[in-house]
Amino acid sequence: MSTLAQNKADLERASTAQKVADMLRERVLLGELEPGLRLSEEAIGGALGVSRNTLREAFRLLTRDRILVHEHSRGVFVRRPTADDVRDLYAARRVIECGALRLWNAVGDAQREAVRAPVRQAVARAEKNDFSKTGSANIQFHRGIVGLAGSARLSDESDRLLAELMLAFRVAHEVEAFHQTYLPWNRKIVELLNDGTVEQAVQQLDEYFDAAEQDLASRLLAD
Amino acid sequence: MSTLAQNKADLERASTAQKVADMLRERVLLGELEPGLRLSEEAIGGALGVSRNTLREAFRLLTRDRILVHEHSRGVFVRRPTADDVRDLYAARRVIECGALRLWNAVGDAQREAVRAPVRQAVARAEKNDFSKTGSANIQFHRGIVGLAGSARLSDESDRLLAELMLAFRVAHEVEAFHQTYLPWNRKIVELLNDGTVEQAVQQLDEYFDAAEQDLASRLLAD
DNA sequence: ATTGTTGGATTGTTGAACGATTCTACGATA
DNA sequence: TATCGTAGAATCGTTCAACAATCCAACAAT
Incomplete structure (x- = not known):
């Protein structure tokens, strides 16, 4: 330090x-x-x-x-993201995160741990009915995934996408409740990764994005 | 229009x-x-x-x-990119472009054409020994690939990465000669795509990046 | 209800000013 | 000779005041 x-x-x-x-x-x-x-x-x-x-x-x-x-x-x-913005945002995230996740077997364990740890913590907290930090844990999970690529530039851009998404949640009045919904998904992804079935994990992540995009876009349109 | x-x-x-x-x-x-x-x-x-x-x-x-x-x-x-910058740059491009290319079968033909056309033009010019615009053709090829993702944000970031890479070429004193070297690679990638063997095309693209990164990084270190 | 018109408020851009920081060159000291 | 320190010049960081350009809201005219 x-x-x-x-x-x-x-x-x-x-x-x-x-x-x-x-x-x-x-x-x-x-x-x-x-x-x-x-x-x-x-x-x-x-x-x-x-x-x-x-x-x-x-x-x-x-x-x-x-x-x-x-x-x-x-x-x-x-900024006040529109439903179109959300589509664009998720199109970008899909490419970046799915691409990064496919590098799972090519990176060191420290980088893999940056993906596992946030989910483990969120699960531990959830079992105690403490949902205070599930939001940031979810974000850390995705930051960990992007980090697998080992590119500061890519991580920075990902942070910008995430920040913009935060604003979209805000517009959709869905700041707190949102992240909790997707904890099971993150959990499943980590399990698949630990099993060594990376491609399945990628597919799961892709479905996660489908669901999240649908959810958010529909809420924005209703606005 | x-x-x-x-x-x-x-x-x-x-x-x-x-x-x-x-x-x-x-x-x-x-x-x-x-x-x-x-x-x-x-x-x-x-x-x-x-x-x-x-x-x-x-x-x-x-x-x-x-x-x-x-x-x-x-x-x-x-900016004066270092060898480390080049590594970061290619790590980002690998994730983005390989990820985008995997969407080949999911997009419309107009988007696919944006990938094929630059290579076709470059080939046509090369046969006439006209290498004047091979540089921009190569760039258009890669822009086309990123465009498959359908995200303006991703395309913008890709443009930034490409611009930064331009600077690295400049530092390596390799502005003109560079792009020509990789035309055969681009050609091969398009062939594989047209054959419907997308995964092979992705792999080819990945190797392209390996070679380009090696080449550029070594020239920068020698500097 | 739609279309001018008119002040008033806010942004776009400039130029000058001055403290803070960095650079350069020149000696001083060992 | 090489290192160190320092004064002065150059440049950056930031503020302030000013004015033109643009936008906005309210009102008047059709």
């Missing part, structure tokens, strides 16, 4: 714009700033004590992360 | 920062701005006639696209 590479990150302190962007991202993903909400430069900048220029830099960062959308001369808004 | 949705894109003309970013991106990818070069805010801003604030917004955009790297209080530089 105390390598020089670690310390380097501390030294390279974030710029103000970066810090503002991080804070806003958190606010949005926590649901304090609803999808569709317009973020006034003056209001936010005043509240945070940063200049308009710096704030605009932060907005650009979040726009590129698809957290915000930028409309020319109208301002920036918290 | 003349739908209202199309016109909308024209109306929403890019901001100055966006236009500056587009111009700089082109300059970098054309090789007019070498990897490693530092881009002075004052020099570039003065030459382009935009203010520092606007220019900095453009820099942020390109930084997020991994065209530039930003070092705190030191400025922005044209």
Whole structure:
């Protein structure tokens, strides 16, 4: 934990714009700033004590992360994913995660453990009727899968997709209940992986995506 | 082509920062701005006639696209990919493109044609000893493959990976000669696809990546 | 109900300013 | 000679104020 590479990150302190962007991202993903909400430069900048220029830099960062959308001369808004967005999102996730999962037998055990552990924890908690962190456990599971590919770039993009999906859940008013539904699926996938039947696990993951996409898309259309 | 949705894109003309970013991106990818070069805010801003604030917004955009790297209080530089970057890049491409290619039988013929056409054109030109556009044909081939997934987000990320790879070629002094080498491979892949042996095509693509990565990484290490 | 019109509010962009950080060159010291 | 430290220049980070361009909401006219 105390390598020089670690310390380097501390030294390279974030710029103000970066810090503002991080804070806003958190606010949005926590649901304090609803999808569709317009973020006034003056209001936010005043509240945070940063200049308009710096704030605009932060907005650009979040726009590129698809957290915000930028409309020319109208301002920036918290992204409000549509059913079409959800389709696109899941098409991307399907390719990335199914592709990464197929590498199961080619990677080291540490990487495999990053897939198993979140499910194990979620199961343990669920048996005690503690569903507090099932959401983040589900996300960790999928992050673990993408991590099998061993590409930081792919993991970063996956994080962006996941964040955007968070917003879609928010729009569908399905933040808490959602993740719990799919724990059995994750469990089954890990079982199949441990059995060495990777292709079956991939197929299971694919079905998971089908179900999740259907569920979410239908809720968005009803909106 | 003349739908209202199309016109909308024209109306929403890019901001100055966006236009500056587009111009700089082109300059970098054309090789007019070498990897490693530092881009002075004052020099570039003065030459382009935009203010520092606007220019900095453009820099942020390109930084997020991994065209530039930003070092705190030191400025922005044209990205100079390392051998490690190349490994990461190909790990990502392998997952994305192999995953997308496996969807061959699930997509419409227009999408399949976007994969075949670039290879057909490149072959036709090569027979006339015209190697002028083999580079972009190769890129179009891979863009076509990613397009099979039907996700704009995935295609965008793929474009970023490809652009970054362009920079790596540039560092390796291998811009022109590179693409030609792999035309036979692309041809073979299309043949296998047309034969209906998708899995074999995927395997062939995987080997293509192996060879390309090896080639490029070794040239970068020698640098 | 639809279509101008008109202020008022907000964004887009600029230019200047100044503290903070980095770089460069030049000596000082061993 | 090589290393170290330091002053000064150059550049970045951030803020502020200003103004033009654009959008919006309310109202008037048809």
